[in-house]
Amino acid sequence: MGVDCYGFNPVIKEGSSKPKEPKDFSKHTEKDQHAYWHAREKYQQENKGVYFRNNWWYWRPMWDFVNEKCNDLIDEELYDKGHGNDGEVDQELAIEISKRILSKEVLDEAKRKQEEYDKDAKPKQEFNELLSKAGHLYFDEIIKPQYPDKKNFTPADLEKLDKDAYKKWATLIFDLQYGETNYPFSWENVKEFGEFCAQSGGFEIR
Secondary structure, three states, rough: OEEEEEEEEOOOOOOOOOOOOOHHHHHHHHHHHHHHHHHHHHHHHHHOEEEEEEEHHHHHHHHHHHHHHHOOOOOOHHHHHHOOOOOEEOHHHHHHHHHOOOOOOHHHHHHHHHHHHHHHHHHHHHHHHHHHHHHHHHHHHHHHHHOOOOOOOHHHHHHHHHHHHHHHHHHHHOOOOOOOHHHOHHHHHHOOOOOOOOHHEEEEEE
């Protein structure tokens, strides 16, 4: 799952041409399919305003940061739509957003933000790993043996049979863990989005 942004009228590098997807694509050989994907990726890299994509985990902190720096440009409706695979940005707004987030001041702040995230994330990730191991140990070695007749026994089954035991498992796996480590912040991601905005000619968020 992720967010896809498509430029309305992207700047196209001279001599660059968009590869045509072969008809009956699924019937082509794996080699031909890979050749097309490689050509499409090359085209998108050459023309940064054509397409921008993030998975959800990278998009959310990036979009939050962009909104924070452009809160006088991005209204609440667009901000909310951006978190819901929706919304359109016209060319004028896209250019204004790009100017703001590609400024040295904002990119330097994004670099500092990533440094802070990286510093804080490591011990939190280690803590989460320990809790995950404890949760799996609790379920596999303590809970499962109590139900020897249950094949393919899962936590969902446990929730129906013993809510207290399920709550202990869920506390270890979910409640006590630091959720923010699932949403990494990257200053380069901010920069790439800014470059996309600058060259997109306006864009659609899907």
